[in-house]
Amino acid sequence: KVTLLHGSHRTGKRTDAAMEKWRGHGLGQFIHWGLYAIPGGAWNGKQYNGAAEWIRSWNGIPKSTYDSLNYSFNPTAFDAKSWAKTAKQMGAKYVTFTTKHHDGFCLWPSKYTKYTVANSPYKKDIVKAVVDAYDQEGIDVILYFSVMDWNHPDWRYDIKSKEDSIAFERFKKFTRNQLIELLTNYPTVKGLWFDGTWDTSWVKQAAFADELETEMRKLRPGLIIGSRFRADENGKRHFDSNGVLMGDYEQGWERKIPSRIEDVHGNDWDCVMTVPENQWGYNAAWNGHIKTGLELIEMTARCVSLGGNFVLNFGPKGDGSIRQEELKLAAEIGDWMKINQQAIYNCGYAGYDKQDWGYFSKKTGTDKIYMLVFNVPVSGALRIKTPAKTVIKKASLLADATETFTPEQISGDEYFLHLKKGTHPQPFVIVLETAPGQ
Ligand SMILES: C#C[C@@H]1N[C@@H](C)[C@@H](O)[C@H]1O
Numbered sequence: 001k002v003t004l005l006h007g008s009h010r011t012g013k014r015t016d017a018a019m020e021k022w023r024g025h026g027l028g029q030f031i032h033w034g035l036y037a038i039p040g041g042a043w044n045g046k047q048y049n050g051a052a053e054w055i056r057s058w059n060g061i062p063k064s065t066y067d068s069l070n071y072s073f074n075p076t077a078f079d080a081k082s083w084a085k086t087a088k089q090m091g092a093k094y095v096t097f098t099t100k101h102h103d104g105f106c107l108w109p110s111k112y113t114k115y116t117v118a119n120s121p122y123k124k125d126i127v128k129a130v131v132d133a134y135d136q137e138g139i140d141v142i143l144y145f146s147v148m149d150w151n152h153p154d155w156r157y158d159i160k161s162k163e164d165s166i167a168f169e170r171f172k173k174f175t176r177n178q179l180i181e182l183l184t185n186y187p188t189v190k191g192l193w194f195d196g197t198w199d200t201s202w203v204k205q206a207a208f209a210d211e212l213e214t215e216m217r218k219l220r221p222g223l224i225i226g227s228r229f230r231a232d233e234n235g236k237r238h239f240d241s242n243g244v245l246m247g248d249y250e251q252g253w254e255r256k257i258p259s260r261i262e263d264v265h266g267n268d269w270d271c272v273m274t275v276p277e278n279q280w281g282y283n284a285a286w287n288g289h290i291k292t293g294l295e296l297i298e299m300t301a302r303c304v305s306l307g308g309n310f311v312l313n314f315g316p317k318g319d320g321s322i323r324q325e326e327l328k329l330a331a332e333i334g335d336w337m338k339i340n341q342q343a344i345y346n347c348g349y350a351g352y353d354k355q356d357w358g359y360f361s362k363k364t365g366t367d368k369i370y371m372l373v374f375n376v377p378v379s380g381a382l383r384i385k386t387p388a389k390t391v392i393k394k395a396s397l398l399a400d401a402t403e404t405f406t407p408e409q410i411s412g413d414e415y416f417l418h419l420k421k422g423t424h425p426q427p428f429v430i431v432l433e434t435a436p437g438q
Pocket residue numbers: 032051053054195254272280
């Protein structure tokens with residue numbers, strides 16, 4: 001163990017109410033929206049395949065022209081209330097919303113830069129509209145904030161000179177001011193989701209970032225901050241030099257999902273996922289594999305079964321409308337959640353051996369186990385291996401409690417549930433009432 005001044009200040013999961021609530025969300029929505037939605041992955045008629053929110057960084061894109069897009073930002077179809085209703089319909093319990101992405105354009109009227117929505121034809125405070133609309137729907141709001149800011153003259157990728165150092169000191173003050181401003185303007189937000197924190201310039205700011213995190217937590221007790229915000233004094237990110245998680249949950253699962261419980265090291269975590277392979281901001285031409293509703297429902301189940309949250313990304317268009325493909329997915333996921341949400345909300349790792357037919361989840365604080373079935377074996381027999389000495393008292397279909405299953409015990413702690421042929425066209429959930437054995 002090494003002595004750290006700016007490593008993790010806490011081990012184990014937070015047990016306060018705010019974190020317990022976050023832990024139980026199960027399903028969230030990510031929204032990436034900003035100036036990049038205007039070009040939508042194309043420039044001068046040429047469609048690019050990179051992540052559309054990074055278009056400013058691609059070769060051949062005139063940066064000053066991109067930077068002037070704020071003068072064309074006028075999303076006449078933007079309606080935060082309809083976004084929030086879509087999230088509600090999908091069954092999302094929280095939204096992570098981009099206040100400022102890497103291009104530095106602020107979707108709130110920040111006092112600390114002119115590069116904001118206030119200096120666009122739209123003028124109005126988009127962050128406020130989103131926070132109010134989602135609060136209204138009872139959906140918690142987490143604010144995404146990119147430390148890396150391509151627009152700010154004092155941003156540096158590394159600090160290699162006295163001039164760099166002086167400029168970056170100004171940038172650090174600017175970053176702190178914006179974060180305090182966000183937490184002050186939007187006091188109901190439940191957390192911050194940091195990005196753009198991998199460059200050496202920021203990784204070198206262990207003491208400053210540690211102090212800033214402490215200041216933000218003091219300003220907003222219960223605030224939830226992930227592992228991507230700061231590094232320790234040895235430059236270690238996500239996990240400090242002693243391997244202890246930095247922040248309240250692991251933010252390493254970007255477009256990937258853990259395969260085993262061991263991968264999450266007993267921590268809270270979220271998986272943030274795109275519908276195409278790698279498009280967060282709006283890209284008019286979705287190419288490659290586009291995930292289906294069933295794939296995304298299974299990803300949600302897998303994340304919850306491993307004690308995490310699944311956060312599905314939406315990339316609204318430059319006019320503020322959500323594309324049809326995403327609306328369709330929200331509806332499909334929502335239809336499934338309407339029937340099966342009990343196996344997702346306030347559920348976590350069940351401690352049962354993983355089986356090929358799908359996933360187990362456990363209702364937090366109870367002995368109730370859910371079997372989320374995605375792959376019915378040709379035998380129709382669902383194998384269950386319970387933790388030692390667990391008694392299965394009852395097994396029934398979540399969607400219809402009158403459909404019960406008599407567990408066939410096949411060895412000490414192993415059982416089969418036999419399904420009737422062809423009875424379940426959709427992924428379905430079986431509820432196990434269990435009790436600790438003698
Ligand atoms: C890389 C990168 C960023 N991290 C994801 C959450 C998106 O914001 C992407 O642009």
